[in-house]
Amino acid sequence: MIELFNPFSAPESYRACLGIDWGEQKNCIHLLAAEAGEIERFEIDADPASMGAFVRGLRQRFGAGRILAVSEQSKGALVNLLVDVEFIDLLAVNPKAAAKYRLSLHPGGSKSDPIDANALLRMLFTHRDHMSRMCRGDEPSRRLDGLSRHRRNLVAQRVQVALRLQSLLRRYYPQALGMLGAGEIWDPISLAFLRRWPCFSQLARTREQTLRQFYYTQGSRSARAIGRRLQHWRSSAALSSDTLLEQLGVIELSDDLEQLRVLNKQIHKLDTLIRNAYAQHPDKVIFSSFPAAGPAMAPRLAAVFGTDRDRFESCAQLQAYVGIAPIKIISGTKLNRTFMRRFCPKFLKQTFHEWAGLSIQFCPWAKACYRMLLDRGKGTAAAKRAIAFKWIRIMYRCWKNRTPYDENAYVQALIKRRSPIVEWMKKLGYLDEENTILFA
Incomplete structure (x- = not known):
């Protein structure tokens, strides 16, 4: 049996309900109080000071009573502000579901902030069972989630820079691709090679013993791998006689190498933070x-x-x-x-x-x-x-x-x-x- 949800009756007994349409500049809020028969409409600046003043006004008006609020936003400034308010229960609704519900109320396709806020408020009474209450969650898991997401973003940036670097090398310095390490292009040995020999004119003037010593210093001790790279070096030839092509390539290469160096450092730091945070997680076993x-x-x-x-x-x-x-x-x-x-x-x-x-x-x-x-x-x-x-x-x-x-x-x-x-x-x-x- 499907029943309409009444937030003003026991056991909930909320003093008021809010439908909040979030905006970057202003938040449109529709409020229905338990003792009132009409919906009140507010337009509050989205900055923390204005929203904080509005929340304090709710506390003064409704005393110790609880308030039920619903928003399409599941993360962001509005959620961070309201989720910590002790007397407000914040619910999240799927944005697609909210859009479909608004369309059922306005088949012509009308849309505005007041219409969205009103639709969200109505959904509290008709679709409460499809909404979930928002909460902070436990600190150890939140810390791991934030650090892991940040690490994934940095890894994606590193891949993007690496692909751009490979494209650059194919354009002006393809000989280097056969001289790098067997791993990724952001590995220390590859970055060190490109810093020392940023163009073919410099690589062509070096000695074989210098190259061999470089690989040994960087921890590459495989005689077969070194021999293969040296054979590639011996058979290499200049791509072009255009010196400007090399000069511009070296400038761009230097910038890409610096970005990869910084990203490697940041990812390594995050690996340490994640390892330490996970060691304290109660469910690590x-x-x-x-x-x-x-x-x-x-x-x-x-x-x-x-x-x-x-x-x-x-x-x-x-x-x-x-x-x-x-x-x-x-x-x-x-x-x-x-x-x-x-x-x-x-x-x-x-x-x-x-x-x-x-x-x-x-x-x-x-x-x-x-x-x-x-x-x-x-x-x-x-x-x-x-x-x-x-x-x-x-x-x-x-x-x-x-x-x-x-x-x-x-x-x-x-x-x-x-x-x-x-x-x-x-x-x-x-x-x-x-x-x-x-x-x-």
Whole structure:
């Protein structure tokens, strides 16, 4: 049975409800008090001083009574200001749901800040069960989440600069690409080489012994690797006789190298901060017990779950929240379609997708499942999402029960349920015909 939500009745007994349409300059607020029959309209400057004065006015007007507020914004200045106010319960509504609800009230497509605020206020009475209350969350998980997101942004910037640097080298100094280290272009040996020989005219004048000594000094001791680079150096020739091309390339190269140096330093600093923060997380033993959950992935996984065991009502809610659960559209017997979920926290979805891919290398049942899905015609990305879907279910139960992951126990459960994964584990040599585990 569907019932309308009355925020003014017991057990809630809120003194007032707010619908807030956030703006960069002004916030449009619609207020409905319990004792009033009409909606009051406010337009408050978005700066902290003006909003703070408005909140204090609510406290003076409604005394010790509680206030229920709803906004489309799930992060930002407005949320940071209101989520700490003790007498305000702040709810978040999906922006797409709010837009569809506004359209149902105004089929002609009318839109304005007052219309949006009014629609949000109405949603409190009709769709309260589809809204979630916002809270800060525990500090250790918030710290890990913020540091991990910042690190991911810096890594993305580093990749962007590295791609630009590679394009630059192909344009004026392609000989250097065969002289760099076997790793990434932002590795110390590659950066040191480009700083010392920023153009081919300088590289051509150097001696072979100098190059050999450079690689030894940088920790590259493989005779085969050094020989291959020196052979490339001996067979190299100038790209062009245009000296200006080299001069401009050296200037641009210097800027890119400096950016990579700074980004490497910042990422290294964040790695230290993340390692120290994760060491203090109360659930570190649980998340470190999963395959491939190393120094980079385990903190990201711990940040997703947090320490509040009541945060997610079910595993399905978590799978949908992080974007791993697919969207299914079924209409009678004529239409049955499945879509990848796109409207979701991209960083969280990326976290589970990356970790599922890594787990294939270290977890026997995950590798067997991956091979099975590929054999069924699934693409690599779809197969990794399917494995992530299974991993979230496992991780959710371990997190709820506060118990570390046990690989052998899960494999025994697969055997008991006669999962098709078991047959693929036998094909890969992880189980014998008697279902005896052959891996440590």
